[in-house]
Amino acid sequence: MKQILYICFGVLISFAACEEVLIEKNPSNDPVTNFDILWRIMNERYSFFEYKNIDWDSVYDEYRPLVSQSTNDVELFDIMKDMLRILEDGHVNLRSDFDIVRFPDLYLDYPQNFDRDMLERVYWEKDYRITGFLVNREIQGVGYIYYGSFVASVTDDDLDFVLSRFEDLPALIIDIRNNEGGDPQYAFRMIERLISRRTHVYNHQFKSGPGPDEFSELEEIYANTKNNVVKWNKPVYLLTNRNVYSAANLFTAMMKAVPQVTQIGDFTGGGGGVPAGAELPNGWAFNYSSTILSLPDGFIVENGLAPDIFVEQTPQDVANGVDPILDRAIELAKAN
Amino acid sequence: MSLSGPWFIKIVIVTKKISPCNLIVTWSYFDLEQSKNQMKRTILIFAFTLVSFMIKANGDSLSMKYGRHWVTGLGLSLQTVWDEAMSPVRYGGTSLRVNPSLQKYTAKHWRTIDVSLGLGGLRSSYFEQSKRGKAMNFGFNFDYRYLRHLTGFGTGNEVFLGGGIRTLNNARLHSQLDNSILPFDSFTSLTVEGGLQRSFRWKQRDFLLRYSLGLPIMSLAMRPNYVSVYNFVNPEAKFFGERIEEHGLSSFGSYFRMVSKVELLYKLRTGNLMGLAYQWDYYSYNRVHQLNVATHTITFSRYFNY
Known part of the structure; x- marks a missing residue:
């Protein structure tokens, strides 16, 4: 029995010790290693270096000397933040316990072209329905929907209700200004009401390996039409501004493939890469764009989509209680 | 040396x-x-x-003869994971495992069907410095093994050799990783199986000591894609269909696994058995993202005759 116990004990300690040999060693958790790992993962997985013409090696040469073993967490975070901001990508962020990197220049450097408070007081006039998360009302004989976030779910019942409500009206305005994105499935749920057949809406490629040219095959993405629901085949006016980002930008890209849709307002903010996540040894998490999304004609949507009709709203317009973007849409809608 | x-x-x-x-x-x-x-x-x-x-194992004592057993096992695992798709650092933690199985033992062969379900938590190696590195892990294994007696049936020292099919499925839910939230691995393997069995008496009681080993020789492997993101921007993409499309055939060069188990069984008066087992399960995979996982499991089990 004693011998058997020896065997069991020997096997136990031998396998326990094996792990130290067989499993990959931990990188050290110091500022230099954390910086290097962040740079390396971005270098291997970020999808827009070529499109944005960024020399990531030279970025390393510029920022790496700023980090040493004595760099504290806040200093390290700020160095990483400055490095990541070079990418000008709203899908790139870094999250620690004390701060989050974001890229507000996407919209702060441009006119806002949206004032919800004024819109609500002057155009919605306290007399609107909120169906699910869709604000909707008839404005001057035109159907109007405001959808503020793709994080908020849109159901088939919501869409059936709203589109039925407007079925006698000549056109529909979908206002997605300041919609920063969320779940693309709601974009598909909306567009399937507007198309009469399976439609090629965009192209998509994943980063598929660490090399700069390693991408998956170009995949054509289609939206399908839906039967037995309320459909809309009359004109649609889509209102956008620079704060339309990510899934909302994707929705705008998809709407470009629908013939009866006209985009009015400002450029969208962009965000044409699906964000993927990773983490550093110190526990900080970060996101990066991992795909390239393009229109059927090959145009990459990362930096935003131009409107068919460019209209701006000035601070004076807001002060005067005027929304020229919405006004232009109403004007065109009434002409149908 | x-x-x-x-x-x-x-x-x-x-x-x-x-x-x-x-x-x-x-x-x-x-x-x-x-x-x-x-x-x-x-x-x-x-x-x-x-x-x-x-x-x-060279003693002499009673050997186990014929038997069919329904086995219920409850185990505790210690796991170390290094998954490049999840983190550059190792994660470790414990999980609870439930192991039902069926075993048939005759003069010719030893056949087993084993299921293992595990649920537990993982923490980063640097969790003490930063509390952010936490994940949940889920495991599901299904194994079928068929081993023939090579030598020694009825002598107390028995040797088995055979083959099997082993499936291994692990997933780690790491909410920090946003759309890459679910690194996973799935392997279905044809294996070579070996076993040794030694029966003995100690203090007027009958015991069995078993050692078994499984080594995959050919496997179907599934892992997340390079950026660990499910293709949710394509409504026509199917989660399982995508995974199956991404599977690869792997052998020793890219996938290696070793399941080594020592089990001590105590024969009850009813003919049922009580078991205490220690299993070491190690596997590594080096395509797309490297992966090393080692799991130590202690299992208490009860064998019921049927």
Whole structure:
């Protein structure tokens, strides 16, 4: 029995010790290693270096000397933040316990072209329905929907209700200004009401390996039409501004493939890469764009989509209680 | 090769003597530390385990005869994971495992159907410095093994050899990773299986000591894509369909697994058995994202005749 116990004990300690040999060693958790790992993962997985013409090696040469073993967490975070901001990508962020990197220049450097408070007081006039998360009302004989976030779910019942409500009206305005994105499935749920057949809406490629040219095959993405629901085949006016980002930008890209849709307002903010996540040894998490999304004609949507009709709203317009973007849409809608 | 290394000293302290087994232990560890070849290291560990068992298991006593058993097992696992798709650092943690199985043992063969379900938590190696590195892990394994008696049926020292099908499915839910939230691995393998069984009496009671080993020779492997993101921007993409499309055929070059189990069974008066098992399950995969996982599991089980 004693011998058997020896065997069991020997096997136990031998396998326990094996792990130290067989499993990959931990990188050290110091500022230099954390910086290097962040740079390396971005270098291997970020999808827009070529499109944005960024020399990531030279970025390393510029920022790496700023980090040493004595760099504290806040200093390290700020160095990483400055490095990541070079990418000008709203899908790139870094999250620690004390701060989050974001890229507000996407919209702060441009006119806002949206004032919800004024819109609500002057155009919605306290007399609107909120169906699910869709604000909707008839404005001057035109159907109007405001959808503020793709994080908020849109159901088939919501869409059936709203589109039925407007079925006698000549056109529909979908206002997605300041919609920063969320779940693309709601974009598909909306567009399937507007198309009469399976439609090629965009192209998509994943980063598929660490090399700069390693991408998956170009995949054509289609939206399908839906039967037995309320459909809309009359004109649609889509209102956008620079704060339309990510899934909302994707929705705008998809709407470009629908013939009866006209985009009015400002450029969208962009965000044409699906964000993927990773983490550093110190526990900080970060996101990066991992795909390239393009229109059927090959145009990459990362930096935003131009409107068919460019209209701006000035601070004076807001002060005067005027929304020229919405006004232009109403004007065109009434002409149908 | 030095026989004065720290492992040798430790094992001699435990066993208080120099034996062939101890020499193998020492040699294995010495060579493990020298070798960078993972395959070689693993084979050495296996060789040590196998030889040490055969050296020690040479007594005589009652052997197990025929039997069919329904086995219920409850185990606790300690897992170490290094998954490049999840983190650059190791994660470790414990999980609870439930192991129902069916076993049939005759003069010709030993057949088993094993299921293992696990649920637990993982923490980053640097969790003490940053509390953000936390994940949940889920596991589901299904194994079928068929082993033939090679020698020794009824003698108390029995050797088995055969094959099997082993599936291994692990997923880690790491909410920090946003759309890459679910790194996973799934392998379905054809395996070579070996087993040794030694029965003995101790203090008027019957015991069985079993050692078994499984090594995959050909496997279907599934892992997340390079950026670990499910293709949710394509409404026509199907989660499982995508995974199946991404599967790859793997052999020793890219996927290596070793399941080594020692089990001590105590025969009850009813003919049922009580078991205490220790299993070491190690696997590595080096396509797309590297992966090393080692799991130690202690299982208490009850074998019911049926």
